Amino acid sequence: MPDSLQIALKNDSDSSNIHAYISGIAIQQCGQRCLLKANGKDLYFPGNPPSIGTPLAEDCAISLGSPGNTTTVTIPQIAGGRIWIVEDKLTFLLNPGPALVEPSVLNPSDPNASVNFGFCEFTLNNDQLYSNISYVDHVPRIPIAITLQQASGQSQHVVGMAPNGLDQLAESLRQQAQKDGRPWDKLIVTQEGRPLRILNATHGNAVGANFDGYYEPLIDQIWQKYQSGACMRINTQAGPGVLEGRINSNGELMIGDEAFGKPNSADVFGCNSGPFTTGPSPTRNAIIPRLAAAFHRSTLLVTEEQPSDPSTFYPQDPTNHYARLVHKVNLDGKGYAFAYDDVQPDGGEDQSGKVNAGDPVLFTVTVGGKSAAGGGGDGQQAASQQQQPLGDQQRQEYTRGPPPPPPPPGQDQQERQEGGFRGKLKGFADRFTH
Structure with a gap:
C-alpha cells in the first residue's frame, strides 16, 4: 500500500x-x-x-x-x-x-x-x-x-x-406519500421551489416527517411467523457460520444463543438502538448487520435465508422506500x-x-x-x-x-x-x- x-x-x-x-x-x-x-x-x-x-x-x-x-x-x-x-x-x-x-x-x-x-x-x-x-x-x-x-x-x-x-427521487417520494399516507414527501428540502436535498427517513424528525409506528405491523407479522414454526437462518458470514432463529417462550427472537427483543421503527431506521445495539459479543455483532438489513428491506417474511438475494428486497409495505x-x-x-x-x-x-x-x-x-x-x-x-x-x-x-x-x-x-x-x-x- x-x-x-x-x-x-x-x-x-x-x-x-x-x-x-x-x-x-x-x-x-x-x-x-x-x-x-x-x-x-x-x-x-x-x-x-x-x-x-x-x-x-x-x-x-x-x-x-x-x-x-x-x-x-x-x-x-x-x-x-x-x-x-x-x-x-x-x-x-x-x-x-x-x-x-x-x-x-x-x-x-x-x-x-x-x-x-x-x-x-x-x-x-x-x-x-x-x-x-x-x-x-x-x-x-x-x-x-x-x-x-x-x-x-x-x-x-x-x-x-x-x-x-x-428531482426524480423527489417525485417518486411524493407519489409514495400519496399512496401510503406516510410523510415521505416531507423529507424533501426545497430551495426556491426546487429540491435542494432529500433527508434519509432516519432523520425525518428534523423536518417534521414522523415515522413512529411505521414498521410495527411488519415486526408483529415477523414475530408471528417465527413463533409459529418457521425457522430463520442467518448467515453471519463469519466464524459462527449459519445460525437458526425462532421466537422463544419469552417473546424474544433467539438466533443461536443471542436473544433479540422486538425493535421499534426508530430502532430499524437507525440500526443502532434497541436490539441492534452492538456490544462485546462478536457473534451478536455479526448477526446485527444482517438482521437490521433484513428489517430495512422487509425480507424476513419473504424468505427465511438471510442475507437474501437482492431480488427479494423491498417487496411490500411497510418497507424503507x-x-x-x-x-x-x-x-x-x-x-x-x-x-x-x-x-x-x-x-x-x-x-x-x-x-x-x-x-x-x-x-x-x-x-x-x-x-x-x-x-x-x-x-x-x-x-x-x-x-x-x-x-x-x-x-x-x-x-x-x-x-x-x-x-x-x-x-x-x-x-x-x-x-x-x-x-x-x-x-x-x-x-x-x-
Whole structure:
C-alpha cells in the first residue's frame, strides 16, 4: 500500500463554481484531525480555538475549475475521510478541543443549510483504499460518481445519479406519500421551489416527517411467523457460520444463543438502538448487520435465508422506500442508503456503491453526472467493470464498524456534529490509525 494516493476531481457539471474539501484523520500524524489545503498537497491541522464556532484559519476550498476540467490532488493515509463536493463554498467551524464542526443537513441554523453539497467517504490505510457514495444522511442535488484504478490494471466504478436524479427521487417520494399516507414527501428540502436535498427517513424528525409506528405491523407479522414454526437462518458470514432463529417462550427472537427483543421503527431506521445495539459479543455483532438489513428491506417474511438475494428486497409495505428509491435513481442501482446497506449474500452483487482494493493507483471523483446520464464516458466504464469481476487475490473485504450510537436526548445539534452520524466510517476511524 502507498503512503499517499492521487485523487482526480473531475468537473462533469455545467458550473465553474464547484469546490471540493477533503477532511479526515491523518494516520501518519498521530491521528490528528485535518483538512487538505487548497494547494492539493499539504495538510492543515486546525489549532485549538478560543471559543465555540470559531472559523477556520485556512481556506481549504479546492476549485474544480471549468466544466470538463480535472484537478488532481494528493492525500496521505487518512481514516474516516470525506471528500465534500459543493456548489460555491462550505463553512467549517471549530470548537475547543479542537473539534471540527462539519456541515450539517439537520441543523437549520447551520451556515451550510441552504448550500448544495454532498460527499463520498473514504479511508486510505495500510491495507486498502475503501470508499463509498453515502446517502446515509441525505441525497444531494449534486451527483457524485467514483472510480478506482488499480495497479493490476483493473478498475471499479460507481456511476451515481444523473443530473436530474434528485428531482426524480423527489417525485417518486411524493407519489409514495400519496399512496401510503406516510410523510415521505416531507423529507424533501426545497430551495426556491426546487429540491435542494432529500433527508434519509432516519432523520425525518428534523423536518417534521414522523415515522413512529411505521414498521410495527411488519415486526408483529415477523414475530408471528417465527413463533409459529418457521425457522430463520442467518448467515453471519463469519466464524459462527449459519445460525437458526425462532421466537422463544419469552417473546424474544433467539438466533443461536443471542436473544433479540422486538425493535421499534426508530430502532430499524437507525440500526443502532434497541436490539441492534452492538456490544462485546462478536457473534451478536455479526448477526446485527444482517438482521437490521433484513428489517430495512422487509425480507424476513419473504424468505427465511438471510442475507437474501437482492431480488427479494423491498417487496411490500411497510418497507424503507427512501432506500428503495435511492437505489432506483442511481444509474447502476448502487449507493449507501442505510447504515448496513453493504450487507449482501455470499457472492451477491454489492448494493452499497463502494470501491476498495489493496493496490490503488488513482481514485477519481466525478461531479455532475452528465457523462453517466448520457451513457458514455463513465457509463461505458461502469459497463466494462461489470464484465471484469475482481479475482480472489484482488478482492479485499471491508470490515465495517457498527453505526455510532444515537445522541443523548437534548444534546445540542451543533455541538455533536463532529461526532455525528457518518455511515460506516464515522466514529470508527480510530481503529484504522493503529
